[in-house]
Amino acid sequence: MKALPRLILALPPLALLAGCIGEPDKPQRRPTQAARPAITVPSPAARQCMATLGSQHAVFSPVADRYYGSGCSTVGTVKLSALNTDSSTVSITNLGPVTCNTATPFAAWARFGVDRAAQQILGSRIISIETYGSYNCRNVAGTARRSGHATANAIDVSGFVLADGRRVSVLDDWNGGSPAERRFLRVVHESACKRFGTTLGPDYNAAHANHFHLEADGKSFCR
Template sequence: MRILPAAVFALLLATGPVVAQDFLQSFEDFVEEMLPERQAPRAAPRAAPDQPTPVEQRPVVGTDEAEAEPPLPRPRPAPVVREPEPDVLPEPEKTPSAPEEREPERVYQTACPALLGGRVAGEMLEPIAQSVCAERSPLSVTGLWVNGSEIALTSPVITNCQMAGALADWVGAVDLYARAAMNSAVVSVTTGTSFMCRNRLSAADGFVSEHGFANALDIVGFTLANGRVINVESDWLPMSAPEGRLLRQAHGAACGRFTTVLGPEADADHQDHFHLDLGCHGQTCTAQICE
């Protein structure tokens, strides 16, 4: 409270204590309003809860503002020490497994009546496929059964079923003639070339021989039960001899059973054997060549 002048104070006392107290209170209020330096400091407005206090206004704990030090950088994280991975042993090499066995593909072949009926002895072979030469149902023929007797072949022949049946018929006719004319049966047939993939007459070019289709046989001669050996090369002539007559009868009998029959009178290439085949001649495959 400020000290009032004595005259003012004496005047107030004369007016009465109540009036003096009201005047003093009004005077103090006036003085406080006119003297801003005596006003109490107002509280700073609170910051909104969602607005962070600026860094420069944050108090430094434990130190004066003058002695506050700038914040230290965060320490680097300690390096991660990885444990060494265990040694991985290589996998043992796998033993290659055996390929799965597959069922063989079915081979479509045709059964041979001559083989089924026992007129020829032999067996079926796998299909032949060599370049252009082929036969789906070849036979390996080792002997014949004709006229109640077995007639051997000096070497097995590879042929088709049609040729095997025609061979049995033809040798049966030759055997009947030998029995009648020479009083001795045929016991074996001397065979030559059967299947062979080549051109006709073994030429470098031209048509493929019927030998290349297991459709031809070369016959060199016969052996009789009495031991007589008859060869085409040596016994074709003289034609008056018993051996010559048998060979000419055999040649003629072949012309009725095969489409191609070539002998010593055909050309020089057939001086020592009969060539027999079932090749197709003419538009209807019924024409025959008999030389």
């Protein structure tokens, strides 16, 4: 991410506003080149987070901040292309912009929690982590409180694909898998609890029967 400060200096002032699409009622502030793609200028905190994320062997690109109203936004987010573990590259399916704050423990979890557990317990490395995505402008089910998904701060993980072709899913294998698969899912859930503020799985409630909810929210809630 060393190129970022140089990028900012090179930008004309109007281009800095290209990412401010949360202010559509101020057309006079829009750049003159209407077709110009949105340019991301991460905050210092975001840049620091992205440096940390890069040190976790993640392949990613910053995403322009967006505000959707009603408490929903994608601010300080990245698009994760892949995660490099000790010896291979793990793809992430179905994941749009996610906050760097959550992407960073996610990368570490994939590398140190999931991949190593897969090799030790299942005898194969992982090649893919399947998700139900991150951003979703909604409340926590049954409450008036905004979900971590409303700010792209949570990732729902539904399963893992192994290099030997096996697929271990939260829905099918949390209770229905082989003893090794069940143990693997519990170990990676426990590992997530150490890295995320909130980790929810099938034992929390029926809404999480098919995925792990992983969110870096500074809390300490593991179910």
